[in-house]
Structure formats: structure tokens, C-alpha cells
Amino acid sequence: xxxxxxxxxxxxxxxxxxxxxxxxxxxxxxxxxxxxxxxxxxxxxxxxxxxxxxxxxxxxxxxxxxxxxxxxxxxxxxxxxxxxxxxxxxxxxxxxxxxxxxxxxxxxxxxxxxxxxxxxxxxxxxxxxxxxxxxxxxxxxxxxxxxxxxxxxxxxxxxxxxxxxxxxxxxxxxxxxxxxxxxxxxxxxxxxxxxxxxxxxxxxxxxxxxxxxxxxxxxxxxxxxxxxxxxxxxxxxxxxxxxxxxxxxxxxxxxxxxxxxxxxxxxxxxxxxxxxxxxxxxxxxxxxxxxxxxxxxxxxxxxxxxxxxxxxxxxxxxxxxxxxxxxxxxxxxxxxxxxxxxxxxxxxxxxxxxxxxxxxxxxxxxxxxxxxxxxxxxxxxxxxxxxxxxxxxxxxxxxxxxxxxxxxxxxxxxxxxxxxxxxxxxxxxxxxxxxxxxxxxxxxxxxxxxxxxxxxxxxxxxxxxxxxxxxxxxxxxxxxxxxxxxxxxxxxxxxxxxxxxxxxxxxxxxxxxxxxxxxxxxxxxxxxxxxxxxxxxxxxxxxxxxxxxxxxxxxxxxxxxxxxxxxxxxxxxxxxxxxxxxxxxxxxxxxxxxxxxxxxxxxxxxxxxxxxxxxxxxxxxxxxxxxxxxxxxxxxxxxxxxxxxxxxxxxxxxxxxxxxxxxxxxxxxxxxxxxxxxxxxxxxxxxxxxxxxxxxxxxxxxxxxxxxxxxxxxxxxxxxxxxxxxxxxxxx
Numbered sequence: 001x002x003x004x005x006x007x008x009x010x011x012x013x014x015x016x017x018x019x020x021x022x023x024x025x026x027x028x029x030x031x032x033x034x035x036x037x038x039x040x041x042x043x044x045x046x047x048x049x050x051x052x053x054x055x056x057x058x059x060x061x062x063x064x065x066x067x068x069x070x071x072x073x074x075x076x077x078x079x080x081x082x083x084x085x086x087x088x089x090x091x092x093x094x095x096x097x098x099x100x101x102x103x104x105x106x107x108x109x110x111x112x113x114x115x116x117x118x119x120x121x122x123x124x125x126x127x128x129x130x131x132x133x134x135x136x137x138x139x140x141x142x143x144x145x146x147x148x149x150x151x152x153x154x155x156x157x158x159x160x161x162x163x164x165x166x167x168x169x170x171x172x173x174x175x176x177x178x179x180x181x182x183x184x185x186x187x188x189x190x191x192x193x194x195x196x197x198x199x200x201x202x203x204x205x206x207x208x209x210x211x212x213x214x215x216x217x218x219x220x221x222x223x224x225x226x227x228x229x230x231x232x233x234x235x236x237x238x239x240x241x242x243x244x245x246x247x248x249x250x251x252x253x254x255x256x257x258x259x260x261x262x263x264x265x266x267x268x269x270x271x272x273x274x275x276x277x278x279x280x281x282x283x284x285x286x287x288x289x290x291x292x293x294x295x296x297x298x299x300x301x302x303x304x305x306x307x308x309x310x311x312x313x314x315x316x317x318x319x320x321x322x323x324x325x326x327x328x329x330x331x332x333x334x335x336x337x338x339x340x341x342x343x344x345x346x347x348x349x350x351x352x353x354x355x356x357x358x359x360x361x362x363x364x365x366x367x368x369x370x371x372x373x374x375x376x377x378x379x380x381x382x383x384x385x386x387x388x389x390x391x392x393x394x395x396x397x398x399x400x401x402x403x404x405x406x407x408x409x410x411x412x413x414x415x416x417x418x419x420x421x422x423x424x425x426x427x428x429x430x431x432x433x434x435x436x437x438x439x440x441x442x443x444x445x446x447x448x449x450x451x452x453x454x455x456x457x458x459x460x461x462x463x464x465x466x467x468x469x470x471x472x473x474x475x476x477x478x479x480x481x482x483x484x485x486x487x488x489x490x491x492x493x494x495x496x497x498x499x500x501x502x503x504x505x506x507x508x509x510x511x512x513x514x515x516x517x518x519x520x521x522x523x524x525x526x527x528x529x530x531x532x533x534x535x536x537x538x539x540x541x542x543x544x545x546x547x548x549x550x551x552x553x554x555x556x557x558x559x560x561x562x563x564x565x566x567x568x569x570x571x572x573x574x575x576x577x578x579x580x581x582x583x584x585x586x587x588x589x590x591x592x593x594x595x596x597x598x599x600x601x602x603x604x605x606x607x608x609x610x611x612x613x614x615x616x617x618x619x620x621x622x623x624x625x626x627x628x629x630x631x632x633x634x635x636x637x638x639x640x641x642x643x644x645x646x647x648x649x650x651x652x653x654x655x656x657x658x659x660x661x662x663x664x665x666x667x668x669x670x671x672x673x674x675x676x677x678x679x680x681x682x683x684x685x686x687x688x689x690x691x692x693x694x695x696x697x698x699x700x701x702x703x704x705x706x707x708x709x710x711x712x713x714x715x716x717x718x719x720x721x722x723x724x725x726x727x728x729x730x731x732x
Contacts, residue, residue, distance in 0.1 A: 005042060005068050006054055012067030014060040017335065018103025018241065019145045021072050026145050028056065029065040030079060030101065031328045032297040034091055037082040038064040041098060047076045047109045047142035062328070073147035074252060076108055077101070078140065081296050085119070085131050090299035090309035092290065094119040097136045100292040102332060104143035104217075105241045105339075106254045111291070113222040114139040119290035128286045128310070140291070141217075141245075146255050148343060155263040157347050160208045160271050162384070162407070162449035162525065163585040166573060167273075168207040169457060170530035170554075171233070172215060172247045177553040189247050190215075190261040199268045205533060206573025209271040209384070211350055213458055215258075216274075217242040219282035219291070227478050229546040233458060235352060236282040236318075238292055240336040255344070262345050273348035273384055274340060278322060278333045279356040279391070285312045285319035300326050315356055315393025324357055324370045333357075333370065338379050348384025353391040354408075355398050364395045366403045375405055386452055400440035407525060410437055410451045415489055417455060418466070420622075420652050421514050421700070422491035427603075427624040428616040430650075434626055435601055436523035438587045447585055451524035455515045456532055461542045463532035466490045467511040468497060473540030476547060484543030497540060510700060513568055513676040514650075517702045520572040521582055521648055530554060533569040534562040564679045575673065575704070581628045581643045588632060596640055600632035602721065604647070608660030608692065609721050623651040623697065627662060629719050630707075645707035645719050651697045659703075663691030663718030667710050670718075674704035691718050 012027045020027045028040055042052045056066040079101060083093030097119055100107075115122045116134035124130045176182045176192035186192040193199075202210060217239030220231045234244065243258045245251040265272050281301075283294045293301035303313040303321045312320040323329050340346045351357055358368040365371075374380045389398045389408045402408055413433045419425035432439050436448030456463050470492045472484045493507045512535065519526045530536075531554045538544050544552045559566060576582050588600040603611040604625035615621050630643030647670060651657050661670045672687035677698035689695060689705070697703060709715045 005052055005071060008069040008071070009054060009057065010067040010069065011058050012065040014058070014063035014065045016103075017063070017332070018101055018105065019075075019077065019143065021145055021147070025067055025069040026071045026075065027065065027067045028077075029063050030056070030081075030296065031063050031300075031332075032081055032083070033062040033300050033328070034297050035064065035081045035083040035093060039080040039082075039095070040066065041078045041080055041137070043076040043078070043142050045074070045076060050137055053080070071145070073145050075145040076142045077145065078137070078142050079296070087120075087129050087286065087310045088308075090304045092119050092294050092298040094131065094290060094295060096133050097290045097295050098140045098142075099290070099295045100141065100239060101143045102239075102292055102296065103241050103335070104239055105146035105148070106144040106251060107141045107217055107239065107242055107245055108144050108251055109141040110245070111141055111219055112139045113225065117289040117291065119295065136290070144252060148255050150256055150259045152259070152263060152345070155266045155345075157266055157345060158208075158269045158271060159347075162447065163583045164577070165209050165271075165384075165449065165525050166207045166520075166576070167209045167211050167452070167525065167527040168202060168205065168530055169211045169213070169275075169527055171213045171458065171552070173548070174232070174553045175530055179554070179556055186249065189249055190243070190257050191249055194261040194264040196264075199264055199270065203268050203270060204570065205528075206570055206577060207528060208269075209273060209347065210265060211273045211275060211527070213275050214277055214352075215243050215247060216240055216276065217244045224546050229478065230548045231546065232548040232552055233545040235277050235545070237277045238282045240276075240278065240332065241339055258344055266345070271347035271384075273350060273386070274346055275350045275352060276337075277352045278324075278336070279353040280316040280318045280320050280322060283320060285314065286310055288319055301329055315359065315391055315396070316353055317392045321356060321393075324368070325360055327369075330370050330373055334373050334377060334380065337374075338377070341379050341383055346383075348386065350386040350388065350409075352388055354387030354389055354402070355391045355396050356393065357387075358398070358402070359393065364398055364401070366398075366401055371403055371406075375403060381405060400437075404444045404446055407450045407452050408441075409457075410440070410453055410524070412440065413437060413451060413453045413522070413524070414455055417515065417518050418489035420650070421511060421518070422489065423622060423652050423654065424489070426619045427611070427621040428618075431603060431616075431624070431626070434518070434522045435588050442587045448523045448587055449525045449585070452527055453519055453522050453524045454527040454529075455519050456529040457527070458529065459543070459545075460485060461488055461490055461540075462529060462536050462538050463512050463515060464508075464535040464537045465540055465542070466515070467508040468492055468537070469540040470496060471540070472542045473497075474543050476541060476551060477543060484541075488542060507700065509565065509679070510676050512565060513679065514700065514702050516569055517572055517674060517676055517704070518650070520569075520576050521704065523582070523584060523588065526576075528569075531558070534559045534566045568679055571674070579630070579644055579646060579706075580634065580641070581630045581632060581646055584632065584634065586633070586635070588628070593633070595638060596631070596633065598629050598631055598640070598716075598719070600629055602627040602629070602662075602719065604662050604721055606657050606659045608662045622653040623649070623657045623659065625649045625659065625662070627719055627721075631715070645715065647705040647707070649695075649697055649703040649705075651699065651701055653699055655699045657697045657699075658694045659697045660694050661689055661691055661705065662721035665691050665709065665714040665717035667714040668718035669708045670705040671708055672703065673706055675701065676703070677701040
């Protein structure tokens with residue numbers, strides 16, 4: 001760029017926002033309600049030298065805009081925004097600070113922490129009320145005008161129905177960083193995830209949907225860098241339209257590299273959903289850096305204290321909160337979401353700290369502006385929307401309160417199942433979680449899939465660590481082991497950490513199978529944490545957000561070492577796929593339907609009879625069965641289905657329990673499909689048992705039986721363990 005571009009400036013349009021190349025030139029549009037002038041800064045190809053500043057000529061509906069002829073993809077740019085520097089009134093304009101375009105789709109260069117990045121002079125008297133005149137451009141990443149062209153060919157989304165969805169949560173970098181089948185130069189990138197062997201393995205697990213931890217451009221916290229650590233998880237967004245450069249082979253082809261990965265996943269029949277962070281940004285509070293939104297229009301983009309606008313409302317615990325009550329901020333977020341669906345072809349989103357997105361000035365509102373915008377949007381209303389329904393703000397816990405069309409992470413499922421298998425919760429506490437948490441989600445026409453069931457996630461212990469550690473071991477985070485959850489509902493099975501004790505290791509293996517089987521047999525949408533299928537460990541670290549190393553990276557040698565566990569997971573996902581009764585698209589009822597003449601779900605005690613009221617309230621009731629009648633109504637049409645009946649027996653008691661298989665039909669047989677005490681059932685012949693026969697259920701184990709019966713009468717007699725009396729009730 002040796003020539004001046006000012007002569008090629010045209011008025012342009014206030015839409016679309018960002019830098020949009022139309023084939024002949026690029027339109028630049030930036031929202032700022034309170035600015036007085038906006039300069040577009042053009043840089044050389046490396047983003048090192050600023051070569052020209054061009055004042056955007058037009059201001060329409062609070063949008064600054066201009067059009068440059070013959071300026072196209074690869075052009076490097078940023079903004080300088082003029083306006084009042086009045087922190088106590090909420091305004092922090094400082095044209096000495098180069099700003100990222102909130103709508104930028106690609107970046108070049110990295111953020112290098114320096115005092116010049118701050119709008120005020122650090123250490124000066126008056127602190128953030130002062131005005132810093134140093135140029136921040138040398139330390140800032142720069143925006144790049146993107147070329148969005150891509151040939152999708154025949155690649156289309158598999159559009160996996162909710163009732164068939166199994167989510168697999170993973171991290172782009174950590175999943176492939178040590179993968180033996182991924183070329184060294186591709187490891188840790190989108191291209192690495194797209195390697196055929198990686199996709200083939202994921203597909204072999206029986207999962208349908210890959211959820212990626214944040215991939216939006218994010219910032220490494222200076223405090224972590226000073227300690228030699230990094231923001232590994234990426235919950236520190238600064239660009240909501242751009243894939244983070246650290247996951248790219250070529251930052252100037254970020255759009256294409258991401259699209260190529262999505263296309264390969266879709267070709268394999270796998271969905272891609274993104275973990276997104278629209279609740280805060282990386283700019284922090286009043287003492288944070290000026291990188292983008294703070295300098296573009298601080299008073300519009302952030303929630304400020306009503307009576308002291310110098311300070312930020314901090315419902316996120318990160319210093320600031322995006323102002324989703326402002327129409328242009330809602331528009332930016334929904335524009336971002338539509339971009340990732342329409343342009344990048346992703347299949348849905350998991351919203352970090354989702355409660356914030358529904359919080360208006362008067363508190364949480366499930367009819368908030370943002371939620372209304374999503375529900376009526378023809379694009380967003382048809383993709384998977386998943387909320388993390390809590391934050392640290394007032395009224396922050398809202399599990400079950402999101403509107404129709406949304407699914408939610410269900411921490412009550414996680415806690416109850418963890419407690420049950422460590423012997424700290426009885427049947428009455430865990431049973432409601434096994435059939436879709438109807439007590440939480442059965443309203444507004446919502447379906448069981450609204451409950452995203454999980455045992456482990458990126459935040460907390462891995463599955464192997466859950467059964468190996470009683471306490472967190474986060475010393476590597478350099479916070480004196482005070483960070484992360486203190487109460488993990490974990491149990492080390494008798495020894496803290498690795499042990500050579502064969503009995504303890506056998507118990508840990510069984511407990512992992514118990515937890516995985518429970519997850520994949522429960523009504524609702526299961527979510528697996530990547531690596532849990534073969535016992536990945538973080539060595540007791542339950543908050544590895546800052547560990548971009550062996551602590552967080554998936555150790556693929558464990559896939560061979562723990563092949564038996566891997567096969568078990570594949571067996572369980574195959575079971576869930578095969579038996580439709582395990583993934584009903586409607587809530588099952590424990591009440592008898594007189595018109596169909598059956599109960600969809602029956603709770604069984606060890607004597608083969610229905611559970612009684614005193615058993616539901618007995619804290620020592622740790623062994624029970626869940627009988628699912630495959631004839632249960634499958635849709636809104638009131639008619640019997642023709643699926644297999646299943647009996648699931650859960651025994652969290654420490655010793656063997658003789659469990660009588662229900663029914664009294666001489667023609668019906670129960671076939672053993674799963675026994676977590678037997679990682680691999682013997683092949684070649686079926687383990688078949690008659691109704692009324694007792695089966696010795698090993699302490700802390702789970703079993704699955706399928707019913708084989710020659711006639712409808714035999715089925716009836718097998719799934720009706722006894723007439724319901726006044727003393728028999730459903731779980732609370």
C-alpha cells in the first residue's frame with residue numbers, strides 16, 4: 001500500500017456492520033452512539049506500520065461508515081474513535097488507542113501487553129480518571145478484511161434430531177496436540193481436528209455432536225502470562241466474529257480453515273456447536289485495557305453502575321458485563337450468531353453464563369430482549385441453543401427457567417448422580433434425574449432433551465479424577481491450591497491419586513462405567529467430556545483453565561491402555577441408539593395410562609416389586625430398578641409403540657444385593673445386556689433369566705436387561721410386578 005486511498009473514499013452504507021468486501025471495494029461501518037469522529041487506520045500487510053488514516057465521512061442512525069474502492073481481502077486495518085473522555089459519565093474515548101473492529105472476521109498479529117494499551121496512565125495520580133496519550137498500535141493485533149468465498153460442494157449439516165443427540169465436549173488445541181495421527185504442523189488447529197483419523201475416531205464413539213470450547217478470538221490475561229501460564233480455555237473473548245489465530249495454520253485464511261473443518265465433520269454426519277462467551281469481554285473493569293468496545297462506545301456496550309458510571313456491573317466475576325439491554329449490542333450478538341450459522345455453517349451454541357444474556361436491569365427475565373430476539377429469529381430458532389443457566393449475579397441460578405426452544409446444562413443431574421454412586425444420595429434423590437428431570441423441565445411444552453445431562457465437563461474433575469481424588473490438586477495454577485471447586489462430590493475409592501492397589505483400581509474402573517452408563521441410559525441429552533471414554537486425567541487439577549500443557553492435553557496413549565473402557569462407551573452409545581425407549585421425545589409417566597393399559601416407567605425394589613413410599617424416603621435405599629416399557633407412547637398420538645422393554649438396575653450399596661427380576665410370566669425372559677462388574681460380557685451365548693429369578697448384583701454396579709416375550713400377555717405379566725397399592729408412589 002504505497003498509494004493514498006483517501007481519493008477512493010465514498011459515502012458507503014451503514015450496513016452491514018464491519019468490513020464487507022463486495023468484489024469491487026470494501027464498506028466499513030462502525031456503531032458508536034457517543035463518538036464525535038471515527039478514523040479508519042490502514043496498515044501494511046504485516047500490521048506493523050500505519051500507512052494512512054481516513055475519517056469515515058457519514059454518520060447514519062449512530063453508525064459511522066465509508067466505502068473504499070479497490071480495497072479488498074487482506075487489507076489490514078483498525079479504528080481510532082474520538083469523543084469525550086469522561087469516565088465518571090461512562091465515556092472513555094481515547095483516539096491514541098487503536099481499536100479492534102467489533103465485527104472483524106480475521107486478525108493478524110498478537111496482543112503484547114504494555115501500559116500503552118490502557119486509556120489512562122497506570123500509576124498516575126487519579127488512576128483511571130487520567131488520560132494516556134501513548135499510541136497503542138504497536139502492541140495491538142490488527143483486523144483483516146476477510147475473503148469469505150468457500151466451495152461447500154455437497155457438504156450439508158446432518159441436522160441431528162435432539163432425541164438422538166449425544167454431545168462430545170472438547171478443546172481444539174488440547175484434543176489434537178498429542179494425537180499420533182495428526183501431522184506435527186497441524187496439531188492444535190482446526191485443520192488438525194479435520195484430519196480423517198480424528199473424525200473417524202470421534203464418529204466411532206457413537207456421539208453425534210462435537211461441542212468446541214471457545215474459538216472466538218480471545219486475549220491472554222497479563223497476570224497469567226506473568227506467571228508463565230496462559231488462558232487455555234479461552235473464556236476471555238475480544239472478537240465475536242473471528243476464529244482465534246492460535247487455532248489457525250494461516251491467520252489470513254481463518255474463515256476458510258474453519259469452514260473446511262466444519263465441512264469435514266458434516267460429511268461424517270457430525271454436528272459442530274460452539275461454546276460462546278457473550279456475557280463479558282477481555283477489557284476488564286475501569287482499570288482494564290482499551291482494546292475495542294471500551295474505546296468504541298463504553299457507555300453503550302457495557303452495563304455501568306447507574307449512579308456511578310465510572311464503575312462496571314460485574315455479574316460475570318471478570319470485571320465487566322456486556323449490556324444486552326442495548327439494541328445495538330443485542331444486534332451485534334445476534335449478528336455474530338447468524339454469521340456462525342449462515343456463513344460458517346455451525347449447528348448450535350452453548351452460552352457461557354447464559355443467565356446474564358437474559359438479565360435486564362430489573363433482573364433475570366425469560367422474556368428478555370435477547371431471548372425474544374433468538375426465539376423469533378428464523379435462523380437462530382432452528383439451531384441448537386444451550387444455556388449454562390447460572391452466573392454469580394443476583395438471582396443467578398435459573399436452571400429450568402429458560403423459555404421453550406432452549407436446552408440447559410443440568411447441574412442437578414450431575415450432583416445427584418455423583419452423590420448416588422459415592423453412596424451419598426438415595427434412590428429418591430437420583431430417580432427424578434434419570435427420566436429427564438421432569439420436575440424441572442416438564443413445562444411450556446419442553447421436552448426431555450432440554451436437560452443436558454453431564455457428569456463431567458471442562459470445568460472440574462475429569463471422570464478418572466472424579467473416582468481417584470477426594471481433594472483438588474491445583475498447585476500448578478500458582479494460586480496456593482485455593483482456586484477451583486472445593487466440594488467436588490468425588491470419591492477416591494480408598495487412595496488419593498494413582499495407586500498399585502488392584503482392588504482400588506478395579507473399583508475405580510467399575511465406578512467410571514457406572515457413571516458413564518447412567519449418563520447414557522438417562523432420558524435427556526447426554527454430554528461426554530472428551531477423553532473420559534478412556535480415562536483421561538488432569539492429575540487432580542479441577543480448574544485447568546490456565547494449563548496449556550500435558551495437564552490439559554488429551555493423552556492418546558490412554559486410548560490403548562484403557563481400551564476396555566473405550567469399548568464400553570461405544571457399547572453404551574450403541575445401546576442408546578438401538579433402543580428408542582432410552583431417548584423418548586416426551587416425558588415418561590409413572591402413572592398407569594388407562595387407555596393404553598400400561599405404565600411407561602415403573603420403579604422396582606430388590607424384591608422385584610414396585611417401590612413403596614417408605615423406600616423413597618429411606619436414605620439407605622441404594623439399590624433399585626427402573627423398568628421402561630417399550631410400548632410407551634412415542635409421540636403425541638395416543639398409541640402404543642413397539643419397542644423393547646428394558647430394566648435398568650442400579651446398586652450403589654457397597655455389597656452384593658440379590659435382585660429379583662420382575663414379572664411372573666413363564667414365557668418371558670430377561671436378557672442381560674450390561675453388567676458394569678463385567679467390562680466385557682462373554683460372547684457367543686446370551687445370559688438369559690426368567691421372570692422371578694434372582695440375580696446377584698455386585699456392590700456398586702449397574703445392569704441392563706432387555707425383555708424377550710412371545711406375546712402381549714407375556715409382556716404385560718413381565719412388566720407389571722404387582723398391583724399398585726396406596727403405599728406405592730413415584731419418586732418425589
